Amino acid sequence: MIQKRIAQWAVMAVAVPLAAAGARRLSHSLESRRGPSGVSRMLTRGADVLRPQKAARRRRFW
DSSP, rough: HHHHHHHHHHHHIIIIHHHHHHHHHHHHHHHHHHOOOOHHHHHHHHHHHHHHOOOOOHHHOO
């Protein structure tokens, strides 16, 4: 029981933020090379879904 909770915590605390950061970074690199596209917008939107606090902070300063 406790091992399952620790595993869930590890996924939420480590894997989800890393996935969001990776998607956001990939989106920015695609946009810098080829310009905005549906794929880059989808990656950014997916990162916003995973980490909405980061998206709100980023939009405020841009």
